[in-house]
Amino acid sequence: MEKIRTLTMLSAGLLATVSAAGTETAGQTDKTDKNGKPNIIFILCDDMGYGDLGCYGQKYIHTPNLDRMAEEGMRFTQAYAGSPVSAPSRASLMTGQHSGHGHVRGNKEYWNNGQTVMYGKNVDHAVVGQEPYDPQHIILPEVMKRNGYTTGMFGKWAGGYEGSVSTPDKRGVDEYYGYICQFQAHLYYPNFLNRYSRSAGDTAVVREVLEENIQYPMFGDDYKKRTQYSADLIHQKALEWLDKQDGSQPFYGFFTYTLPHAELAQPNDSILKAYKKQFFTDKTWGGSEGSRYNPAEHTHAEFAGMITRLDAYVGEILAKLKEKGLDKNTLVIFSSDNGPHEEGGADPEFFGRDGKLRGLKRQCYEGGIRVPFIAWWPGHVPAGTVNDHQLAFYDVMPTFCELTGDKRFPKKYLNKKLEGDCFDGISFAPTLLGQDDRQQKHDFLYWEFHETDQIGVRAGDWKMVVVKGTPRLYNLATDIHEDHDVAAEHPDIVKQLTDIIRQEHRESKLFPITLPK
Secondary structure, X not given: OOOOOOOOOEEOOEEOOOOHHHOOOOOOOOOOOOOOOOEEEEEEEOOOOXXXXXXXXXXXXXXXXXHHHHHOOEEEXXXXXXXXXXXXHHHHHHXXXXXXXXXXXXXXXXXXXXXEEEEOOEEEEOOOOEOOOOOXXXXXXXXXXXXXXXXXXXXXXXXXXXXXXXXXXXXXXXXXXXXXOOOHHHOOOOOEEEEEEOOOOOOOOEEEEOOOHHHOOOXXXXXXXXXXXXXXXXXXXXXXXXXXXXXXXOEEEEEEXXXXXXXXXXXXXXXXXXXXXXXXXXXXEOOEHHHOEOOEOOHHHHHHHHHHHHHHHXXXXXXXXXXXXXXXXXXXXXXXXXOOOOHHHOOHHXXXXXXXXXXXXXXXXXXXXEOOEEEEOOOOOOOOEEEOOOXXXXXXXXXXXXXXXOOOOOHHHOOOOOOXXXXXXXXXXXXXXXXXXXXXXXXXXXXEEOOOOEEEEEEOOEEEEEEOOEEEEEEOOOOOOOOOOOHHHOHHHHHHXXXXXXXXXXXXXXXXXXXXX
């Protein structure tokens, strides 16, 4: 098993990264698919708040590559995740459905069935994963396959447990490496990762044991002796897959990095050491073995380092595209699956991570669902633009279909045998291409999350958050922080938004919610 490499980039007293978006490679040629279809890479990080990047106002964390990506592309200010928590948010992106229609609406787990397996002296779960995507409803990698794309996914799956009806090998993914289970992803130095490679002859997802890691315990003082760092291993696999692309066939890459989700752990290389100096007075955190979050001695340094490390990964992806002459025919989108968290010792208040928005992960307030969203495609996406178009993750599928010239969406992808099968998104391809006058807008955006019993609806500047059946109304034009509930003053607006909820919500036995009266 190969050891992880470390990122050792330190320049002019600041953390330097690959900043490749602005460089040229001698002799490179523009490799365009013969059918004119663009390559697409969607980079989805984990629990990054709206204000965690420099280009979104972050003052403490260095993100030069993502800042440059925004300078050379389009930065969205009103883009929304599919849900305020991981699995259903990813499900919204995958299915093109909002969380009132989709099957997966929460983090239902399948790892706690009591069956175990040993890795060295470490007891682990024999089956891991979350509620499967409905196999009767098509998902994004399957759509891309039908459009002639080769598909690679690297990172967190969270769309079905091992052996279920919905694993990457069964859902249109040609190459996969990462965590099938998001609970397993709580460890950055895990006992194993999952793999599926069609080209290598795999017939199903398998576990790849990390032999160097299992020599040490999963929790405690010796945990940091583990050497195989999952974020880096996943990124290396993504780069290897990308390096194999030669322009003969369009490709779709879905890179679902687990950074900067807790636990706060990473190699003690130049990135982390620099932040330890920057945050000389730092907090510690005692850990939570049941949640698989190990103790952290430098919580602020660890968190900042994780985001800068992710930024370096993005820089390497853009560099690889330019090196191979694929940049001018590749759309790259970067976003986060939901808002910031307080798990594992993270301290969102210190970093101002909500970007002046109220709420955190698991809440339908703006801070839980409004996310960074950057699009980069040289020569196609207007450089240096900031756009306030309101979009949500369920808009991604129709957007990609329009960009690939697929005129079959949505009619040809609806399953007539599945009652009520639907899609909820609107393509934002016109906005991406600088054609705002052609852009269709949403009448409303919709979220629901059973764990905190919350529903969110946004219509124009009006935003209603329903908590345990009680509506709270806010005017985002004048109250972006959602401090002033004006429901009593606007009963007509409350009724309109309540009618939307009753129209959009479909009952779910797995994920029940309290509707407003």
